[in-house]
Amino acid sequence: MTFTVWLSLLMVCMLGAMSPGPSLAVVAKHSLSGGRFHGVVTSWAHALGVGVYALLTLLGLAVVLKQSPMLFSFITYAGAAYLAYLGVNALRSKGGVAAKLAAGEPASIWVAARDGAMISLLNPKLALFFLALFSQFVAVGTEASSRAIIVATPLLVDGLWYTLIAFVLSSPKVLDKLREKAQLIDQLSGVVLILLALRVVIQA
Numbered sequence: 001m002t003f004t005v006w007l008s009l010l011m012v013c014m015l016g017a018m019s020p021g022p023s024l025a026v027v028a029k030h031s032l033s034g035g036r037f038h039g040v041v042t043s044w045a046h047a048l049g050v051g052v053y054a055l056l057t058l059l060g061l062a063v064v065l066k067q068s069p070m071l072f073s074f075i076t077y078a079g080a081a082y083l084a085y086l087g088v089n090a091l092r093s094k095g096g097v098a099a100k101l102a103a104g105e106p107a108s109i110w111v112a113a114r115d116g117a118m119i120s121l122l123n124p125k126l127a128l129f130f131l132a133l134f135s136q137f138v139a140v141g142t143e144a145s146s147r148a149i150i151v152a153t154p155l156l157v158d159g160l161w162y163t164l165i166a167f168v169l170s171s172p173k174v175l176d177k178l179r180e181k182a183q184l185i186d187q188l189s190g191v192v193l194i195l196l197a198l199r200v201v202i203q204a
């Protein structure tokens with residue numbers, strides 16, 4: 001895998017993690033109600049769930065590529081279409097994050113970890129996202145080291161981003177800024193996803 005290809009993967013993973021959604025709501029809830037440590041535990045439990053999805057998706061796509069290149073090509077084009085669909089929806093989003101950031105009662109560390117893991121493992125949209133995203137990268141990363149990077153990148157990006165959220169949510173001003181920039185984050189995500197989908201079609 002070249003550095004340029006990895007940068008494309010990194011950018012999409014970063015924007016995907018930053019886009020407001022139910023994962024942000026769960027991390028914010030435990031950070032605001034239980035404190036910074038609860039937020040960090042929630043963040044990395046969520047990241048491990050993301051890593052599990054990433055690994056399973058990569059292994060499945062690798063098998064399809066080896067056994068049926070035609071089917072893999074179909075999945076790649078379908079993935080590009082889905083990325084474009086996500087991009088259009090992100091561009092149309094109003095960035096409605098404010099309603100998703102309500103804080104609840106403090107919970108135990110175990111509950112924080114459980115909620116972080118479950119919000120990723122039980123999210124079917126995350127599976128579809130990885131299927132669409134990884135189908136663009138698995139063919140150029142056949143070595144074990146490249147595949148490890150493909151799986152580690154979304155895991156680390158997710159964990160580090162939500163750890164940052166857990167640290168900064170101690171300041172109400174930061175939460176207000178996050179609400180203000182929610183629509184901009186969605187718009188940036190939309191542009192990148194559409195460009196990635198176009199690149200797949202052009203290079204095919």
